[in-house]
Amino acid sequence: MFVGHYGPALASKALAKSVPLWALFFAVQLVDVAWGLFIANGIEHVRIVPGFTQANALDLYDMPLTHSLPAAFAWAIGAGLVYAIWAPRQKAAGGLVIALAVLSHWFMDLLVHVPDLPLWPGGPEVGLGLWNHYPLALALEMAMLAGGFALYLRVTEAKGVIGRIWPWIFMALLVAAEQVNHTMPLPDSLVEAGYTAAATFLLITGLAAICDLTRRPRG
Numbered sequence: 001m002f003v004g005h006y007g008p009a010l011a012s013k014a015l016a017k018s019v020p021l022w023a024l025f026f027a028v029q030l031v032d033v034a035w036g037l038f039i040a041n042g043i044e045h046v047r048i049v050p051g052f053t054q055a056n057a058l059d060l061y062d063m064p065l066t067h068s069l070p071a072a073f074a075w076a077i078g079a080g081l082v083y084a085i086w087a088p089r090q091k092a093a094g095g096l097v098i099a100l101a102v103l104s105h106w107f108m109d110l111l112v113h114v115p116d117l118p119l120w121p122g123g124p125e126v127g128l129g130l131w132n133h134y135p136l137a138l139a140l141e142m143a144m145l146a147g148g149f150a151l152y153l154r155v156t157e158a159k160g161v162i163g164r165i166w167p168w169i170f171m172a173l174l175v176a177a178e179q180v181n182h183t184m185p186l187p188d189s190l191v192e193a194g195y196t197a198a199a200t201f202l203l204i205t206g207l208a209a210i211c212d213l214t215r216r217p218r219g
C-alpha cells in the first residue's frame, strides 16, 4: 500500500491536534522508509518479478525486520518513545498517537499484500491479497486517503489563502504519485528502487509540513 497509509495519518489529527501532520506522515511510512534503506543495502530482500501481482512486480520474500508483526510493534513502541521524549509537552498522548500511526502500517499492508507479512520472523506469512484485484486495492487506497482528508479539513482551519489551497494541491499530488507508482517502468536496480522509495516518503513528509505551517487546529 502507498498513499492509503496517509488516511490514518490525516485522521489522527482528530485524535491529537498538537501532533504535527509531518510527524504523522513520517510515522505511517516509517517501516517502509526503513524497508527502502534495508533493500538498498541488502539487509532485507525483494525480487522483481513482472506480473507478480496485478498491482506491482514485488516478490517481497524477505522483510522480517520491517514487516513482521513483532517488528511492527517494536518500531511503533520505539517511535512512540522517541516522539514522547522529543515533544515532552504533549505528554504520553502524542507518543501514543505516533505509536498507533506506525502500527497502522502493518494492518493496512495486511489488506493489500499477498501473503508475505510474517507473523513472526520465519513464521507463517499473511496478506489478504487485494493487490491481485488492483481496481479494488486502488479504490481502498483512495477511500482511506479521502476519508482521512475530510476529517483533517474538519479539525483544522486555514491561517490564510495558502492554507485553503495547499491541502487540495497536496492531495492531488498524492493521487498522481499513486498513478506514477503504478505505471512507472521497473527499476534498473534494487539499490535505486530502495533509495527512491525512502526519498519519496521523506519528500511527502516535507510536503505535509507545509500543511502544518499554513493551517492550525480549529478552535
Ligand SMILES: [Zn+2]
Residues within 6 Å of the ligand: 001, 031, 032, 067, 105, 109
Ligand atoms: Zn509496507
